[in-house]
Amino acid sequence: MKTYWRLTSFLLCIFVAGPVMAELQLYPTGPKDILSYVRFVNATDSAISVVSSSSSAKVELGTGTEARASAFFPVKAGEKQSVTIKSGNRKITADVVGKPWEYIVIAVLPKGANQIGTGVIKEGMGESNATKASLALFNLDAQCAGATLQDGLKRATKFADIKPLSVQRYLVSPVKLTAGVVCGGQPESVLADIPQLQAGERYSVFLMALKNSRQAIFVRDGN
């Protein structure tokens, strides 16, 4: 299902123009608005829709690998954002307030036998380097006490023991990774299909429990 987002009241255009100051070459510097960024991730077995409570803005997330995560939407930092999340006839609400330049993932998760819930994971930008790729592992699996991303070749375990509803992000070389995610001391590895990484780009891997099996979903962050 195609992921889309319409609308605007809680989206902001990121462009900056300094104030009109005639010939004086002095001006406040930096962006016009102080922002944070919000993304929604569907970690359930059903399609969901997310609707802004203050506008008709809407995003729909499916169950295909590429349809589970939305883009990051810029919102004004410090302002409460409220959404309603629908899955079939189930409906819940979620609120979030972002700090300046914070990245926020609102994960929609299975809850009990038939319900859905949310988990919110926040991260700063972390290190940024145009010669490296930025890769994160999010653990959205409540049954995975400590997630670890292992490089298939070197068995490197830089991303280690990530607790449920938390994240680790690192700069990595822009290469093609053959990687797997393991939980705790369990021997089974969930293959993370990570393509050739590009320098300067940000990426995320989401570990989630789907239909009683674990999956690792790879997503390009886009900003």
Add this chain to the structure above:
Amino acid sequence: MSLLLAGMTVLVLGDSHLATKGYLIDTLHGELMAQGAHVYSYGACGTQAGDWMKPVRPTCGSAFKLDDKPTRERRGEAASMTALPELVKQHHPNLIVVVNGDTMAGYNDKGDALPKPWIRGQVRALTEGIKASGASCVWVGPGWGNKGKFYKTVERTQEMSDFLADNVAPCIYINSLKMSKPGEWGIIPGDGQHFTDAGYQSWGSAIAREIVSSDIMQKIKH
């Protein structure tokens, strides 16, 4: 005269530091020409790096200097900037020199964090354009200022410079902070960001020296 720069075409792009006569649009431009390069310099006051890909009307003036022609200033409604792809088409530069940092640094007295994601977006917009042009590039970061009207503190300036150094690739970063000590170059009283003519002479000379230094030129394709 530098054997490495002689005959090369250099395109210089920047913000307010290149938008007034006597600033880098004259001093850096002149230093590069003295090394034998053909130089085309454009300054657009108050603009961000990404604006060179989607031009805006500079809010506080612009200027340009084409090789050995006089510097032209444009103020008020006449101020303008031209998109990088168009400038590349006009001048076919071997080397692009970007002078941008202060306009994106978000200097403030409220303790607001450096807007790193936004800066990264601005920088990437321009570096992607430069990559597409095929030219080599260097990126000149901010020099030391003072609190002045807009709180260009030592700490924030250092943080901004460090962030740019990590994020301007494939451009080679030129660290202006190593060229002087804080306060060494004259700053216009009450301003905090812009230098006196003597300060711009020092900065322009130091940038040109860095560009012709073997370290940098050996990394630049001809």
